[in-house]
Amino acid sequence: MEVLERAQEMQRQGRSVIHLEVGEPDFPTPEPICESAIRAVRDGHTHYTHSLGSLRLREAIARNCSARHGVEVSADRIMVTAGSSQAMLYAFGALIRPGDEVIMATPHYPCYPNFIRFFGGVPVQIGANAADGYKLDPDRVKEAVTDRTRLLLVNSPANPTGAVLDLERLRALAEIGVPILSDEIYHGIVYGEPAPSALSVTDRAIVVDGFSKRHCMTGWRLGYIIAPQEMMRTLQTMQQNFMISAGAFVQEAAVTAIEQGDAATEEMVGAYRARRDLIVSLFRDLGFGIPALPDGAFYVFADASRFTRDSLAFAFELLECAGVAVAPGIDFGEAGKRSVRLCYAASVSDIREAARRIAKYLECREHRVED
């Protein structure tokens, strides 16, 4: 956020900045979804809904889960929330007591440890290996289990690495026997086989998901949680007290996203794929280490150790001197202290220009060092 805020300040001063730091789609929300929201407002969907979310949307989510993963969940195991962020807040709030340990991969989404610590929990971070495509290793998870372990947190496709866990690996993780909380917000944005849901390997998995990424609806704030039946009453009570319900007309638009959104998602994934291939090739040429192509989401986690030992200082250096904003790897855990995260939800021309600017800057910098 600090890189973004400084970038915006520079832009206000008239300087040109290319944004590769922000983690959201650069496409507008598809037209049918917008139209549906406008219609819903006109039709009076402007009041609270059921605290679990409108039945129409929960049934659509259940059908979608069945179509995408072949997994049957009933609408009463689904609760609609303001983004998957709120779903995560409720899940951790319902499950974590002080001292409970939550096992997760690192590099990781920066908010995870914050959520866990907020409820007095202890994040237990397992270093994921770049050469293994940053995938969580079940053997290392097994070694990390203690009598305080409460949850295993998985994120596939992952932010910031783009790692996708296949069915076999998910199954091995489920067999460890620790309850799984699966963040599936990047589902649908994959470049090979579809990412399986944790629900495909255990119907006890708690899944958080939403509309932000695959339907370009970050600002609409809509997500959901799928949980075992016995958790639902606790989750619902939290929703009734903290939020009452998610936005009514937004829920109507989300039904349209589910029913009509696939073609738009497919088109965007095609564009992301081309951008991924381009950014990886350009940044490898610049000297960044990217051992494997990311399989999903829209990020590349690139090793910048040839240029820096301090990713935060390096991110600000690239911003000030090259006019390119990237996310410092340290945000995603200690393992990222010499890396940067590049978000390729940016246009092809921006990606090319970012690489050109960084090349020029790194060349001057090298000459300065030699002088």
Ligand SMILES: Cc1ncc(COP(=O)(O)O)c(C=O)c1O
């Ligand atoms: C891994 C991951 N999970 C969850 C979220 C939150 O998404 P939202 O609250 O918009 O559903 C993000 C947002 O960047 C993310 O990267």
